[in-house]
Amino acid sequence: MKERILNVMSHMPSGGMALHGTSLQNALQIAEKGLKFPGYVTLVPNPNDSFFRYYWDNHHLLDRFSYPKMDHSEFYSRTIGSILYAMGHSFKHRTHQAQINAEVNAEPAMVIFARWEGDKFNLVWDDLWIPHVRVTPSGYSRPYFSFGVMNFRSGPNEVCAIAKLGQDEISKIEAQARTLVSGDSIAYSFNYSHLVCDALILKTLQLIEQLTFLENKPDKILFL
Numbered sequence: 001m002k003e004r005i006l007n008v009m010s011h012m013p014s015g016g017m018a019l020h021g022t023s024l025q026n027a028l029q030i031a032e033k034g035l036k037f038p039g040y041v042t043l044v045p046n047p048n049d050s051f052f053r054y055y056w057d058n059h060h061l062l063d064r065f066s067y068p069k070m071d072h073s074e075f076y077s078r079t080i081g082s083i084l085y086a087m088g089h090s091f092k093h094r095t096h097q098a099q100i101n102a103e104v105n106a107e108p109a110m111v112i113f114a115r116w117e118g119d120k121f122n123l124v125w126d127d128l129w130i131p132h133v134r135v136t137p138s139g140y141s142r143p144y145f146s147f148g149v150m151n152f153r154s155g156p157n158e159v160c161a162i163a164k165l166g167q168d169e170i171s172k173i174e175a176q177a178r179t180l181v182s183g184d185s186i187a188y189s190f191n192y193s194h195l196v197c198d199a200l201i202l203k204t205l206q207l208i209e210q211l212t213f214l215e216n217k218p219d220k221i222l223f224l
Contacts, residue, residue: 002076008209009047009079013069016045018113018152021086022162023106030111030154031162031221037153041113042146044208047075059126068126081144083201084132086110106136108196109164110204114186115156116217122195134197135190160211161222163203165183165196173199 009016018041022030035041045052047070059067068074087110131143165173177192203224210222 004109005076005079005109005205006047006072008212009044009075012044012046012208012212013114013116014046014049015115016043016049017211018043018154019082019086019204020111020113020152021088022109022111024109024162024166025106027109027111027162027164030156031159032156034156034159035111035152035154036096038151039153040149041152042086043148043150044079044082045147049079066126077144077209078147079205080134080201081132081146083110083204084144084197085127085130085149088132088198088199105167107167107170108200109162110200111159112161112163112204112207112211113152113158114160114211114217115158129134157217159221160218161207161224163200163207163224165200165203169199170196 018029019043020039022037047053053070056067056070060069087108125148127149128145130146132146133141133143135141173195174192177188177195180191181187207222207224210224211218
C-alpha cells in the first residue's frame with residue numbers, strides 16, 4: 001500500500017492536493033460557491049515537487065526530530081494524518097452544524113481541492129505538536145502527523161472531488177460495529193469510530209488516485 005500511494009502521489013499536480021472535512025450538505029455548497037476564508041485545509045504534497053523537497057530537507061538539517069527523513073513510510077503516514085485531521089473537522093462540523101442549522105443525520109464528507117496550473121498548495125506548516133491518533137482494532141495506537149494545516153480560500157472551479165459516507169453506509173457500519181461487541185457501549189463507540197475513519201480514508205485515497213492519473217482537471221466533480 002505504501003508503494004502504491006507513493007507512486008500515485010508522485011504523479012499528482014505539482015502543488016499536490018488539499019483536503020477539507022465537513023458535512024455533505026456543506027460540501028455541496030462549497031462545490032457551488034467555493035470555500036470561504038477562513039477555511040482550514042490539510043495538505044497532501046507531491047513528494048517529487050521541488051518546493052516541497054527544498055522546504056522539508058532544509059528543515060530536516062536544522063531539526064531532525066520535528067522533520068524526520070521523508071522516506072516512503074513517513075510520507076504514507078503523514079498522508080493518513082492529513083486525512084485524519086481533516087476528518088476530525090468533519091465530525092466536529094457535523095455535530096456543531098446539526099445544532100445550529102438543524103442538519104439532521106448529517107453525513108461526513110471530504111472535499112478535495114487541486115490546481116493543475118502549478119500553484120502551490122503545499123506551503124507546509126508545522127503541526128507536529130497536534131498528534132492525529134487513529135486507534136487500531138488491537139487496542140494499540142500510534143500518532144499520525146499531518147503535512148500541516150493552512151487557511152485557504154477556493155473558488156468552486158478548484159473543487160475536484162468529494163468523498164462521502166451516506167446513511168446506508170453509516171447504517172452498515174453501525175451494524176458491523178455491533179457484531180464486534182456484546183452490549184458494551186464503550187467498545188461499540190470505539191469500533192464504530194474506527195470503521196468510519198477507515199471507510200472515509202479509503203474513499204479519499206481512491207479519489208486522489210483517480211484525480212492523479214487524469215491529465216487535466218476533470219470536467220465535473222468526482223463523487224465516491
